[in-house]
Amino acid sequence: MTVSGLLRGGHSPVPSIRSVGTAVAGCGYSQSDLLDHFAVSDPKIVRLFHASGIQRRFLTLPDRGPGGSPSEESPGHLRAKHQRVALDMGSRALRACLDRAGLGLGQVGYLCCVTTTGLLTPGLSALLLREMELPSTVERLDVVGMGCHAAMNGLAAARSWCVANPGSVAVVVCAEVCSAAYVFDSTMRTAVVNSLFGDGAAAVALACRPAGAGRERVDGGRPVPHLLSSASQVITSAADAMRYDWDDQQGRLSFFLDPQIPYVIGAHVEEVVDRLLAGAGLRRSAVRHWLVHGGGKKVVDAVRVNLRLTRDDVRHTMAVLRDYGNLSSGSVLFSYERLVDEGVARAGDYGVLMAMGPGSTIETALVRWEEAT
Structure with missing residues (x-):
């Protein structure tokens, strides 16, 4: 069966992306601001x-202490910050997402929360359910520790x-408080x-539209x-290229990024993109929209060169990296939001979403835009 046949008359419903919402927290800092803040x-x-290709990032940083240096944050303070900021950002992003699609909190049937920058038990999904007064019957999943993909x-x-569950709404919330996972010292690693x-x-x-249902409402028709x-x-072979280690001197987890990551990904x-497209009988030339995780300038360049993409193909990725930095798991969705706001996707267009992270792993998804029916 062709892709079009699957969408219009296949045996299994095909989920549509109804809407997206984003949020940031803390203060906006230029790279120069951060160098000054930490006296580097x-x-x-x-x-x-x-x-880095980054002009600004939003971070929740400690105030300066009496000596002018940023105040120390204990592991307990960092955990509390992660919970507080993740709940705040996650609830605002979720609200924006639902409002954009004209959906209410009571319509959410499934909630998946993603985070790597802090460990919470109960998980962020239960805390967010309570914070937003979502239905207590919502089915939940917490994805923890998988990183940027x-x-x-x-x-x-x-x-x-x-x-x-055709007709029911599922929501994925990615909330990453990267400033709750920083180690500040004088090493190149950190x-x-x-x-x-x-x-x-x-x-x-x-959501999947049930058979015989009315017209879908997605971002204004x-x-x-x-x-x-x-x-x-x-x-x-590169399983340890992105990882958390315990830093005895600092008394906290310290994230490590191997300098070879761009070349490993590239x-x-x-292989993975061609396998994704082959399953739908497509060539790379059929893909009009590329939404890549902004892992860093070198990583994006490696993806672009090896897939023979243009700079315009990764414009949303590079714009998000420039304006927000690497947002870990949420980056690819920030890029998707830029594409939605641009309004250039047309019925029949194909798109590839791609993210890279610990494992080392490359995750991809194939989407196709169709007229709302």
Whole structure:
């Protein structure tokens, strides 16, 4: 069966992406602001910050102490900050997402919460349910520790739930308080991490239209993006390239990014994308919209070069990286929101969503826009 036949008359319903919403927290900082805030003068670190392609990030940082340096945050303070800020950002992103689709809180049947920047038990989904007074019957899933590609894993879970529950709404919320996972010292290891990440949350709503139902309402009557399929690639030879380690001296977790990550991702990205497209009988030239996780300038360049994409193809990715930094799991959804706001997607267009993270893993999804019917 062709993709069009699957969408219009297949045996299984195909979920559509109903809407997206985003939120940030803290204050907006330029890279120069952050270097000044933490009194960084090492020329290598200064160059690293300014070569990132980032102009501004939103972070929830401690005030300066009596000596002019930022106040110390204990692991307990960082955990409390993660919970407080994740709840705040997540609830605002969820509200924006539902409002955009004309949906109410009572219509949410499934809630998947994604976060890597702090461990919460009960999970963020239960806390968000209570905070927003969602129905107590909402089915929940917390995706923890999967890092920057975890939005894709959340979408895959929500897609399966929607297929099993036509007419009901599933929401994925990604809330990453990266400033609750920072270690500040004079090493290049921590400088790489500290030069990239920002605080942000994104929410996306999905639903399958039951047979015989009326017209879908998606972002003002625009064509509806349908989530067709997904494909992943775990690069086991680089499983430790992105990881948390325990820092005994700092008494907290410290994130590590291997300098070889761009080359590892670049060497494997063609395989997973071509496998994703082959399942739908497509070539890369059929894809009009590319939404790539903004993991960093070098990572995006590696993806672009190996897939032979243009700079225009990754314009949303680079714009989000410029304006917000690397938002971990939420980045790809921030890029998707830019595409929605641009309003250029037309019925029949194909798009690829892609994110990379610990494992090392590349996660992809294929979407096709169709007229609302």
